Amino acid sequence: MPVWAILLIILVIMIAVFAFLYYYGKKMQTKQEENRAQLEAAAQNVSMLVIDKKRMKIKDADLPKIVMEQFPKRYMNAKMPIVKAKIGPRIMSLIAEEEVFDLIPVKAEIKASVSGIYILSIRNFRNAEVAPPEKKGFLAKIRKKQSELLKKDK
Missing domain, CATH: 1.20.5 (Single alpha-helices involved in coiled-coils or other helix-helix interfaces)
Structure with missing residues (x-):
């Protein structure tokens, strides 16, 4: 040929x-x-006190059982931006959008646009200064991954 x-x-x-x-x-x-x-x-404006925020696996995020059942199985091990917040008298775990997650201040009260358990946007901050996230260089990311791997091996 x-x-x-x-x-x-x-x-x-x-x-x-x-x-x-x-x-x-x-x-x-x-x-x-x-x-x-x-x-x-379906979004509502909600005032909430952010307790903690981190990227964690869905199965470790303490989300409601109904949400866990509806989530696709292939995303169970993917890390998602999770925010623990006090909304009224209840403490809830919410999923934030990637763009919004970096802007959310910890241990501060914010007004956010929320649809179900999904934070869509932040309307305003109350008594909180948000520092822009530091951009890490390529080598810094590699060093961090290397140190995590070394810790796991020990």
Whole structure:
């Protein structure tokens, strides 16, 4: 078989894969926009006292059992931004958006837009200064991972 025929077959396969990914990406984007619109429609402004925030696995996050059952199994071990907050008399675990998670101050009262157990945005802070998160360099991230691996080995 000539080389040009093999290259032509590879080119056709690559075009088919890219076309599929384009179509699938568009479909997922419209689905995400619809879900986002539903979340925005159901959002309520809530005043809360943030107790703690960290990235942790869903199964360790102490979320309600109903939420755990509805969560896809493939995301159970993925780390999510979890915020523990006191809303009224109750202490709840909430899931924050990635952009919002870095802005949330710990041990401070905030007003946030919440839909169910999902923090969509922060409206205002009360008596809290939010320091911008420090950007870590590539080498700092590698050193941190290396030290974590060494701690696990011991």
